[in-house]
Amino acid sequence: MITLFMALLLILNVGVSKAHAFGDQAKVAIAQLVLEEEAPRRPNAIAHLTYELAQTTSVEVSDEVVRLSLESDDLFSYPFVLLLGGEAFDLPDEPAVQRLSRYLANGGFLLIDDISGGSSPSFDQSVRALMRAVYPTKRFSAFPVDHSLYRSFFMIDRPMGRTDNFGRVWGIKEGNVSPVVYFRDDLTGALSRDDAGRDRYPCVPGGARQRREAVKLAVNVVMYALTANYKRDQAHVKQLILEGRIE
Amino acid sequence: MSTAPSIVWAGEPGYAAAVCIILFVVGVVGPMRRIRLLELALMSVGLFALFLYLANPTQVSTVSEAISGRTVILVDGSGSISSVPDRLTQVQSAIAANRGENVDVFHFGRELHAGEPEAYSLDNTDIGAALGGLSARIAGAPLDSVVLISDGVDLGVMGRTFAKGEPIAVPSLSGPLTVIGVGDSAQSAEISITDMTTSSYAYLRTPFTIGFQVASQGYAGRSVEVSLERDNRPVKSTTVKIDADGTGVGSFEVRPTRAGRFAYRVSVPTFSDDRVVTNNSLTRVVTVVRDRIRVLQVAGAPSWDVKVMRRFLKEDPSVDLVSFFILRTLEDMESGYHSDELSLIPFPFERLFSEELETFDVVMFQNFDYRPYFGIRGDDGIGLLDNVAKYVTEGGHGFVMVGGDRSFDLGEYQDTPIGDILPFQLGLTGNKVTEPPFVPELTEAGVNHPITRLSFDPVRNAAMWSQLHPVDGANRVMSMAPTAVSLLSHPVETDGTGEPLSVLGVMEAGEGRVMGLTIDGSWRWGLSEAANGQGTETFGKFWKGAFRWLMDDPSSARVVVETEKENVRLGQSVRVIVRAKSVSFSPAVGVEVAVTVAGPREEQVQQLVTDESGEAVLYVEAETTGVHQVSAVVRERGTQSEATTLFAVTDRDPERSAENPNHDLLREIATRSGGVFSDDVNFARLRDGSATKKIERQIRVELARKPYVGAVFLFCFGLAWLLRRRIGLR
Numbered sequence: 001m002i003t004l005f006m007a008l009l010l011i012l013n014v015g016v017s018k019a020h021a022f023g024d025q026a027k028v029a030i031a032q033l034v035l036e037e038e039a040p041r042r043p044n045a046i047a048h049l050t051y052e053l054a055q056t057t058s059v060e061v062s063d064e065v066v067r068l069s070l071e072s073d074d075l076f077s078y079p080f081v082l083l084l085g086g087e088a089f090d091l092p093d094e095p096a097v098q099r100l101s102r103y104l105a106n107g108g109f110l111l112i113d114d115i116s117g118g119s120s121p122s123f124d125q126s127v128r129a130l131m132r133a134v135y136p137t138k139r140f141s142a143f144p145v146d147h148s149l150y151r152s153f154f155m156i157d158r159p160m161g162r163t164d165n166f167g168r169v170w171g172i173k174e175g176n177v178s179p180v181v182y183f184r185d186d187l188t189g190a191l192s193r194d195d196a197g198r199d200r201y202p203c204v205p206g207g208a209r210q211r212r213e214a215v216k217l218a219v220n221v222v223m224y225a226l227t228a229n230y231k232r233d234q235a236h237v238k239q240l241i242l243e244g245r246i247e
Numbered sequence: 248m249s250t251a252p253s254i255v256w257a258g259e260p261g262y263a264a265a266v267c268i269i270l271f272v273v274g275v276v277g278p279m280r281r282i283r284l285l286e287l288a289l290m291s292v293g294l295f296a297l298f299l300y301l302a303n304p305t306q307v308s309t310v311s312e313a314i315s316g317r318t319v320i321l322v323d324g325s326g327s328i329s330s331v332p333d334r335l336t337q338v339q340s341a342i343a344a345n346r347g348e349n350v351d352v353f354h355f356g357r358e359l360h361a362g363e364p365e366a367y368s369l370d371n372t373d374i375g376a377a378l379g380g381l382s383a384r385i386a387g388a389p390l391d392s393v394v395l396i397s398d399g400v401d402l403g404v405m406g407r408t409f410a411k412g413e414p415i416a417v418p419s420l421s422g423p424l425t426v427i428g429v430g431d432s433a434q435s436a437e438i439s440i441t442d443m444t445t446s447s448y449a450y451l452r453t454p455f456t457i458g459f460q461v462a463s464q465g466y467a468g469r470s471v472e473v474s475l476e477r478d479n480r481p482v483k484s485t486t487v488k489i490d491a492d493g494t495g496v497g498s499f500e501v502r503p504t505r506a507g508r509f510a511y512r513v514s515v516p517t518f519s520d521d522r523v524v525t526n527n528s529l530t531r532v533v534t535v536v537r538d539r540i541r542v543l544q545v546a547g548a549p550s551w552d553v554k555v556m557r558r559f560l561k562e563d564p565s566v567d568l569v570s571f572f573i574l575r576t577l578e579d580m581e582s583g584y585h586s587d588e589l590s591l592i593p594f595p596f597e598r599l600f601s602e603e604l605e606t607f608d609v610v611m612f613q614n615f616d617y618r619p620y621f622g623i624r625g626d627d628g629i630g631l632l633d634n635v636a637k638y639v640t641e642g643g644h645g646f647v648m649v650g651g652d653r654s655f656d657l658g659e660y661q662d663t664p665i666g667d668i669l670p671f672q673l674g675l676t677g678n679k680v681t682e683p684p685f686v687p688e689l690t691e692a693g694v695n696h697p698i699t700r701l702s703f704d705p706v707r708n709a710a711m712w713s714q715l716h717p718v719d720g721a722n723r724v725m726s727m728a729p730t731a732v733s734l735l736s737h738p739v740e741t742d743g744t745g746e747p748l749s750v751l752g753v754m755e756a757g758e759g760r761v762m763g764l765t766i767d768g769s770w771r772w773g774l775s776e777a778a779n780g781q782g783t784e785t786f787g788k789f790w791k792g793a794f795r796w797l798m799d800d801p802s803s804a805r806v807v808v809e810t811e812k813e814n815v816r817l818g819q820s821v822r823v824i825v826r827a828k829s830v831s832f833s834p835a836v837g838v839e840v841a842v843t844v845a846g847p848r849e850e851q852v853q854q855l856v857t858d859e860s861g862e863a864v865l866y867v868e869a870e871t872t873g874v875h876q877v878s879a880v881v882r883e884r885g886t887q888s889e890a891t892t893l894f895a896v897t898d899r900d901p902e903r904s905a906e907n908p909n910h911d912l913l914r915e916i917a918t919r920s921g922g923v924f925s926d927d928v929n930f931a932r933l934r935d936g937s938a939t940k941k942i943e944r945q946i947r948v949e950l951a952r953k954p955y956v957g958a959v960f961l962f963c964f965g966l967a968w969l970l971r972r973r974i975g976l977r
Contacts, residue, residue: 022680022682056575057548075778151590177558223549226549227553
């Protein structure tokens with residue numbers, strides 16, 4: 001029996017129990033970055049994600065719902081922020097851009113989600129303009145198939161959200177990590193639920209299987225934000241190759 | 248024996264004759280009468296007496312004598328005699344057997360010295376120089392006998408020539424030579440380390456090889472244990488089979504686990520029949536350099552603290568980081584995902600904490616719960632924790648435990664081997680955590696500690712700590728460990744003994760160092776500073792200082808002393824460089840440096856002053872073989888800093904390692920000089936009975952410088968003067 005239990009531990013790399021940190025402020029929270037005042041969008045998407053994280057991973061997550069602006073004093077207390085939108089937005093002023101630049105350069109992480117599923121070029125143009133302001137010499141590039149984000153917790157073969165138009169994730173690389181991740185297939189749309197807990201939007205064309213993949217991708221994005229290129233460490237790569245899970 | 252006497256004129260006969268003739272002529276002047284014939288006769292007699300007095304005829308005769316020749320004893324006073332007790336005893340017996348009247352004793356090493364040696368410690372034995380020096384001293388006088396007492400270990404021309412099989416030239420001696428050989432090469436056994444090969448540099452954790460050769464006599468076919476020591480501490484040993492020729496070769500593979508300079512010594516045991524024990528080991532100094540710092544980060548769960556720590560270490564090119572994060576707990580296994588969907592690998596805790604543990608410089612437990620792994624199999628789990636404890640206390644490595652709900656008492660580390668090395672006493676009952684955010688306060692010890700000294704300006708340092716972002720709670724502990732020091736404390740909370748609750752404690756545990764940080768929010772220091780456009784100065788300085796301290800990194804020292812080479816040959820000059828930094832880590836200019844170089848047989852202290860680049864240089868002559876410890880003490884403004892290093896003078900001391908006496912050389916010396924050799928210390932020396940010295944002595948007898956000659960002169964001249972007065976002459 002002990003041998004069986006040990007085998008389970010070894011396979012899944014698990015601990016025995018989930019403990020509790022020094023209060024909620026020490027837990028991992030996902031904040032929504034708000035560039036322009038607007039009504040909350042994709043309600044409960046973050047709550048769904050934190051629920052999945054708590055159920056699936058060892059990460060201590062906070063169920064706190066936080067909306068921040070770039071000018072907020074609390075921005076630097078939340079190393080993971082989510083920017084979602086589907087339309088064009090105004091470029092923040094220079095101090096705000098500088099603040100975002102410092103945030104990203106010192107450990108902050110930004111997930112940008114195009115909730116239009118790529119149907120609104122104006123959001124994409126605004127996003128790229130913002131990133132040009134933050135990173136004048138860098139451009140988005142699609143993550144290669146062996147990127148750490150695709151294996152930070154789940155094995156992701158094809159990234160999907162509410163839609164499945166692109167099959168890829170973009171990012172801006174700084175050193176060996178990507179502090180900015182850009183997804184254009186409405187990830188939060190796949191996570192969003194109504195107050196009754198039902199899925200708010202259908203995932204097309206894959207339905208439930210696609211939503212499951214979207215949840216896995218969302219978990220991977222948070223795990224990537226927390227562990228960066230951990231999964232590219234030799235110990236992991238060697239073992240995964242040994243087990244035939246990657247080539 | 249005497250020669251026939253001869254007469255010589257010791258005075259001035261010509262002068263005397265002239266005076267007499269003048270006086271005679273003057274006296275003759277005047278009328279001649281009969282009475283004057285008498286006067287002239289008296290004057291002539293008187294003048295003749297005067298002539299004899301002044302001319303001083305002297306009788307000279309020569310007498311010669313023969314004196315017997317002396318005996319000279321030449322004693323080998325070199326270290327090869329004292330290195331073997333039997334040889335010293337034999338030499339002293341031989342001296343005693345030949346002592347007596349007409350005996351002079353000299354001793355020699357490189358040169359000849361008068362008298363018996365006080366200590367048999369001279370170097371570079373040169374028998375040829377000693378024999379040649381004897382000829383100069385006695386100036387060719389015949390000697391009754393010359394006795395040479397030696398073991399034949401000759402490091403001069405004669406020895407080298409003989410070793411090449413060429414004829415030797417023995418200085419001519421003025422007496423028969425008796426050579427008494429001491430030492431016994433025919434019967435007693437001998438074993439030594441004759442060669443040790445290794446590179447002067449090695450990389451940390453990268454194996455390197457130390458080769459050695461054993462030479463022996465009387466050990467053929469035996470197995471001999473060869474030991475390797477590092478700084479006088481055993482490292483490993485191996486068994487070497489001695490072949491028929493008496494030699495054995497082997498090697499050690501060494502995987503250095505600490506950076507620095509270390510003296511590695513290869514040695515064979517001291518057997519009871521081993522003739523020379525001073526050649527049983529050889530030493531080389533190896534500098535172990537650190538290519539990169541290797542850190543093992545084990546985290547109980549991903550968190551911002553874990554992420555920022557990993558990011559900090561990954562961005563440092565001098566760090567080789569291996570991270571293991573526990574990504575899933577047992578509860579998470581119920582979430583409905585198949586293991587094939589997961590990208591997780593087994594946590595190789597057994598391998599990490601056993602065979603690979605020594606490959607790391609620092610191990611960090613970051614909110615890591617050991618129980619699912621180390622504790623699940625009872626003693627085996629504790630054994631892995633014990634490995635970590637020994638890795639610190641015996642291996643001299645660093646260990647950090649960072650706070651969280653899986654750390655310290657919350658992780659139930661009390662009563663485990665890890666609990667024994669932590670800077671905190673665990674076993675707290677009741678509330679084991681304090682949740683309200685707080686700003687840690689610098690303790691008195693923290694003001695100057697390299698971990699918490701973010702600035703050398705104490706005021707700025709205190710300000711930097713007070714202005715940090717609050718952290719999210721902390722683990723509570725029972726108290727500080729007895730030898731631990733608290734560097735940061737909670738502003739209001741107390742530990743189980745009522746003392747301010749330590750947030751950061753450090754302790755030296757055995758050979759290693761341990762740090763306990765009871766918070767998991769140091770990441771906030773970096774991001775909060777970034778918000779103000781200050782970068783992450785505090786976070787970076789804090790953790791850089793921590794890792795340097797944990798590794799006892801010499802680069803963080805204010806004083807560094809180095810020698811250009813680790814291993815130098817006998818007679819070479821060693822350049823010792825001291826680099827001193829001020830408290831602000833700028834070059835310390837014009838400060839006094841005391842450099843002590845302590846070798847196996849001597850110690851020298853030099854007072855130096857640093858130049859404009861903060862350096863002081865000293866040259867040391869490598870005069871004795873063995874390891875030399877170099878220490879530099881810098882005093883500046885009431886503070887004292889010290890650094891040490893070492894180097895080895897690697898030549899085998901030929902005097903003290905000469906295992907075999909060279910009686911063949913002594914026989915050859917005796918043969919070529921027409922003398923005799925014996926290894927019997929009581930051997931009756933050859934003597935030359937005809938070796939005498941002839942001494943001639945002159946005997947002089949003055950014939951005329953007598954009182955009666957003066958009396959004759961005065962009488963005759965006085966009577967002649969009276970006669971002249973009587974006849975009216977003046």
